[in-house]
Amino acid sequence: MQTFRFDPCDLPPSAIALRSDVRDFLATELDGYPARTRAETWMGWDADFSRKLGNKGWIGMTWPKQYGGHERSALDRYVVLEEMLSSGAPVGAHWIGDRQSGPLLLNYGTEEQRQKYLPKIASGECFFCIGMSEPDSGSDLASVRTRAERTDEGWRVNGTKLWTSGAHRAHVMIALFRTATEEGNRHGGLTQFLVDLDTPGITIRPIKDLSGNAHFNEVVFEDVLVPDTQRVGETHGAWKQVTAELAYERSGPERYLSCYPLVAELVQELSQSGAASERQEIEVGRVVAELATLRQMSVSVAGMLQAGQNPALEASVVKDLGAVLEQRIPGLATDLLERPFHLGAGGLDEAAAYLVQNAPSFSLRGGTREILRGIIARGLGLR
Amino acid sequence: MNDLQKILADTADRLCTDHLPKKIREAAEVGEWPAALWTAVEGNGFTRVLVSEAGGGAGGTWEDALILLKACGAHAVPLPLPETIIAAWLLDQAGLEVPDGPLTFASASLATSDVGVTCLQPMTSVPFAGQCAHVVAVAPATDGLQVALFASGEVMNPQTTIARDPVADISVSEPALAHGTASLPVDSVMLFGALMRSAGIAGALQSSLMQAVQYAGERIQFGKPISKFQAIQHQLAELATHAASVGVAVDMAGTAVTRDPGNAGFEIAAAKVRAADAAQIGASIAHQTHGAIGFTYEHGLHFWTRRLWSWGPEYGGSAHWARQLGRQAISSGGPALWSTIAAR
Numbered sequence: 056m057q058t059f060r061f062d063p064c065d066l067p068p069s070a071i072a073l074r075s076d077v078r079d080f081l082a083t084e085l086d087g088y089p090a091r092t093r094a095e096t097w098m099g100w101d102a103d104f105s106r107k108l109g110n111k112g113w114i115g116m117t118w119p120k121q122y123g124g125h126e127r128s129a130l131d132r133y134v135v136l137e138e139m140l141s142s143g144a145p146v147g148a149h150w151i152g153d154r155q156s157g158p159l160l161l162n163y164g165t166e167e168q169r170q171k172y173l174p175k176i177a178s179g180e181c182f183f184c185i186g187m188s189e190p191d192s193g194s195d196l197a198s199v200r201t202r203a204e205r206t207d208e209g210w211r212v213n214g215t216k217l218w219t220s221g222a223h224r225a226h227v228m229i230a231l232f233r234t235a236t237e238e239g240n241r242h243g244g245l246t247q248f249l250v251d252l253d254t255p256g257i258t259i260r261p262i263k264d265l266s267g268n269a270h271f272n273e274v275v276f277e278d279v280l281v282p283d284t285q286r287v288g289e290t291h292g293a294w295k296q297v298t299a300e301l302a303y304e305r306s307g308p309e310r311y312l313s314c315y316p317l318v319a320e321l322v323q324e325l326s327q328s329g330a331a332s333e334r335q336e337i338e339v340g341r342v343v344a345e346l347a348t349l350r351q352m353s354v355s356v357a358g359m360l361q362a363g364q365n366p367a368l369e370a371s372v373v374k375d376l377g378a379v380l381e382q383r384i385p386g387l388a389t390d391l392l393e394r395p396f397h398l399g400a401g402g403l404d405e406a407a408a409y410l411v412q413n414a415p416s417f418s419l420r421g422g423t424r425e426i427l428r429g430i431i432a433r434g435l436g437l438r
Numbered sequence: 439m440n441d442l443q444k445i446l447a448d449t450a451d452r453l454c455t456d457h458l459p460k461k462i463r464e465a466a467e468v469g470e471w472p473a474a475l476w477t478a479v480e481g482n483g484f485t486r487v488l489v490s491e492a493g494g495g496a497g498g499t500w501e502d503a504l505i506l507l508k509a510c511g512a513h514a515v516p517l518p519l520p521e522t523i524i525a526a527w528l529l530d531q532a533g534l535e536v537p538d539g540p541l542t543f544a545s546a547s548l549a550t551s552d553v554g555v556t557c558l559q560p561m562t563s564v565p566f567a568g569q570c571a572h573v574v575a576v577a578p579a580t581d582g583l584q585v586a587l588f589a590s591g592e593v594m595n596p597q598t599t600i601a602r603d604p605v606a607d608i609s610v611s612e613p614a615l616a617h618g619t620a621s622l623p624v625d626s627v628m629l630f631g632a633l634m635r636s637a638g639i640a641g642a643l644q645s646s647l648m649q650a651v652q653y654a655g656e657r658i659q660f661g662k663p664i665s666k667f668q669a670i671q672h673q674l675a676e677l678a679t680h681a682a683s684v685g686v687a688v689d690m691a692g693t694a695v696t697r698d699p700g701n702a703g704f705e706i707a708a709a710k711v712r713a714a715d716a717a718q719i720g721a722s723i724a725h726q727t728h729g730a731i732g733f734t735y736e737h738g739l740h741f742w743t744r745r746l747w748s749w750g751p752e753y754g755g756s757a758h759w760a761r762q763l764g765r766q767a768i769s770s771g772g773p774a775l776w777s778t779i780a781a782r
Contacts, residue, residue: 061685319775335768337761338760344763345712347705347779425668428671437671438671
């Protein structure tokens with residue numbers, strides 16, 4: 056049985072100083088932002104805002120300077136992320152590139168790929184999406200069937216990716232394609248590619264979610280030609296790359312802060328009412344205790360990343376606990392305020408109505424609760 | 439963990455392995471004092487981990503003490519070691535000498551007259567009251583916390599907790615043997631009692647998890663170990679997330695107290711909320727995994743789960759501490775909340 060390690064992690068002075076810069080910037084930039092917009096947090100898309108962050112040096116912060124990065128610590132980056140999320144900044148456009156596509160290219164990309172993409176990700180001009188899930192491949196990612204076949208010019212791709220967040224607005228997809236079928240090795244025969252989304256043969260169809268919004272998509276590939284120079288890492292060897300990428304995807308503070316802007320609104324309303332009941336105080340306090348604990352766990356994971364360790368297991372613990380908390384908050388808000396939330400009401404109610412409807416996705420995206428608990432069970436030696 | 443903390447953890451594990459077989463735990467539950475274990479923990483200086491070197495202690499930090507307080511939960515130690523550690527710390531903080539032997543502590547109404555400091559009313563629900571020769575009584579003072587050492591007096595209304603730890607009221611008629619003032623919060627009994635119980639829960643949850651994982655690997659049903667069933671795996675994974683969360687919350691509180699015992703109320707409250715809530719969930723999953731055998735006295739899982747049930751509500755349960763956090767958050771307002779959380 057493996058013991059989970061959540062060593063305490065003190066933020067360095069550079070991170071503390073940076074925090075106040077970020078807060079000053081956000082106070083100006085987000086002045087007057089409605090609660091509903093803030094509630095989108097890392098699903099909120101604003102290309103202009105992303106470019107401003109790029110100018111501030113707050114994207115690709117840990118990357119080498121030669122690729123447009125700023126060679127800062129993972130903990131400095133962590134502080135920027137948590138300030139953005141807690142204030143409800145619209146960080147969705149650059150989020151994927153900063154979080155996982157950039158690091159993937161740093162680890163496995165060619166020099167040409169790094170030169171081509173990393174500086175533009177860091178400047179907030181080039182936005183990425185993740186091409187993993189398919190109609191018949193969700194949690195069972197190794198079953199992907201979209202095929203890339205070797206041709207004289209490169210690779211020809213046919214198939215469909217599904218639930219691709221932001222594909223209708225992103226420039227590039229990092230896609231996982233099947234390039235071979237290996238008997239008895241379902242993790243083999245998979246290869247990752249950088250796919251420019253304006254390549255002929257790609258059809259992107261936004262899919263409305265249950266709230267009526269569309270931020271995920273179906274992406275159909277019909278005889279799409281991808282040059283071999285766009286292949287990331289080894290041919291047939293993507294599984295370990297994808298596993299590493301998913302560790303980044305699961306490790307950040309967005310896995311417990313999705314509803315934080317609503318918590319702040321709820322506390323503010325109770326504060327202004329001046330007459331919070333004992334029950335309201337207790338339930339708010341319980342959320343505060345859980346947030347404070349999850350944040351400490353999340354900082355600890357960032358500390359492990361900074362120290363070059365692999366916190367995949369600990370990240371799964373934080374994401375699982377975090378999603379349980381996030382999903383509880385919209386229902387708790389309606390319960391404590393004793394009113395239904397209406398669309399068109401503005402303010403807290405509008406934000407809460409949005410989050411009530413979005414909460415089911417929190418334990419699906421980036422690895423379902425069942426996948427995470429399977430990973431944790433493996434860590435316990437149960438499988 | 440630093441070197442001292444590793445030594446403390448290893449020594450505590452070794453002492454409990456050597457001196458705390460199941461029959462000692464069982465005997466303690468019917469009132470037999472585990473003398474050999476006590477001699478071992480006191481002889482190793484555990485009781486004085488928080489006492490300054492000048493006061494004859496180890497001069498350790500709260501982070502060091504938490505190693506031992508967690509171990510008391512992890513090994514289901516049937517001794518007032520946590521109570522003694524904190525009582526000794528209170529005495530030392532007030533500049534008083536720490537007597538040998540088990541100690542307990544309680545809130546009291548203290549009065550000062552020409553005979554010295556006396557205790558006006560019985561101290562209530564004092565853990566291990568009948569087993570300790572001395573009790574440390576504390577009361578708010580104008581400039582901090584009044585701390586008084588009394589020889590134990592008349593023990594009244596004896597009861598036992600669900601953990602089978604003795605608890606009773608004490609009435610003392612003689613004046614205090616010594617008294618002083620400590621620069622500590624006026625609600626120190628509740629605060630540090632809550633932290634002591636949170637740490638115990640952290641240890642007991644970790645131990646319950648390990649026992650449940652081991653049992654699930656050994657118990658065969660439908661032709662395979664029940665650990666191979668996804669329903670079991672996911673429950674144990676959930677227990678593991680709660681055990682990890684309480685460990686982190688307790689460590690966060692330890693860091694805060696080490697930095698400033700007068701400014702750790704937020705972290706201690708968060709730790710106790712998390713610990714008390716997780717204790718309920720954790721005990722439930724551990725029992726569900728063990729099935730009927732875990733429900734027997736013979737099996738012994740209950741030494742840990744009864745402590746979880748007992749310690750959750752002691753020194754303020756989840757709602758008590760959550761209300762403090764909630765009231766503070768609401769009075770400070772929404773925009774200030776993130777600064778409060780991120781300042782830790």
